[in-house]
Each structure stands twice: as structure tokens, then as C-alpha cells.
Amino acid sequence: MAIIITEDCINCGACEPECPNNAIYEGGVEWAISDGTAVSDEYTLEDGSVVPAKAKHKPVSDELYYIVPDKCTECVGFHEEPQCAAVCPVDCCVPDPDRRESQEALLARKDRLHL
Ligand code: SF4
Numbered sequence: 001m002a003i004i005i006t007e008d009c010i011n012c013g014a015c016e017p018e019c020p021n022n023a024i025y026e027g028g029v030e031w032a033i034s035d036g037t038a039v040s041d042e043y044t045l046e047d048g049s050v051v052p053a054k055a056k057h058k059p060v061s062d063e064l065y066y067i068v069p070d071k072c073t074e075c076v077g078f079h080e081e082p083q084c085a086a087v088c089p090v091d092c093c094v095p096d097p098d099r100r101e102s103q104e105a106l107l108a109r110k111d112r113l114h115l
């Protein structure tokens with residue numbers, strides 16, 4: 001499953017630079033697939049929609065740091081454990097029970113983001 005940031009976030013920013021997929025954004029900041037990835041053309045999101053890699057998307061949260069599910073691989077392919085959860089001082093980076101994904105699916109996403 002993807003990792004999600006809960007409302008306990010204190011906006012310290014420690015997690016953002018640790019993410020190998022640039023999946024973490026400050027609240028209110030628009031996200032793009034191309035940020036911190038190798039994708040430069042089009043990209044198919046998990047909902048099936050095809051978007052330009054550089055297209056800017058609405059923030060998932062306007063107040064707190066957030067994780068883009070389409071970019072989170074639970075750090076699979078890079079690290080043994082989710083790096084955001086490892087550095088978060090208030091333990092608010094937790095598995096999202098609504099997004100359960102296999103290791104294969106996470107690795108496939110990692111490969112699609114970093115061709
Ligand atoms: S689990 Fe890893 S890939 Fe997902 S948001 Fe956290 S640091 Fe990024």
C-alpha cells in the first residue's frame with residue numbers, strides 16, 4: 001500500500017528530501033509526475049488517465065505535507081523501509097489501508113517512474 005500522511009503532521013519538512021520518488025509535497029504546492037523522476041513525456045496514472053509528465057496537479061492537502069499515491073512506491077526498489085516514516089518525528093507517515101498494493105505493483109511503478 002502507499003504511505004499516507006495523517007493530520008498529526010507538524011509540517012517539519014523532514015520527510016520531503018528523503019523520498020526517492022519526489023512523492024512528498026508541502027501543503028498547497030502543486031505536484032507533477034516529472035518532479036524528481038525520469039518521466040518526461042506522457043504518463044498513465046493509476047486511474048487510467050493519461051497526463052503530460054509536466055502537468056501540474058492540485059495539491060492533495062492545502063495545509064499539511066502530503067504524499068502523491070501515484071508516485072509513492074513505499075520506497076520499494078530503493079530502501080528497505082519507507083524513508084518518510086523512518087524520519088518522521090511524530091510517526092504520522094503510515095500505510096494507507098485503502099491502497100493495498102503488491103511488491104510487484106510497487107516495483108513496476110518504480111520502474112515506470114525511473115526508466
Ligand atoms: S514511502 Fe518512500 S516513496 Fe513513499 S512517500 Fe515515503 S519516502 Fe516517498
Ligand code: SF4
Nearest residue numbers: 009010012013015088
Ligand atoms: S516528517 Fe512527518 S511531521 Fe514532518 S512534514 Fe513529514 S509527515 Fe509531517
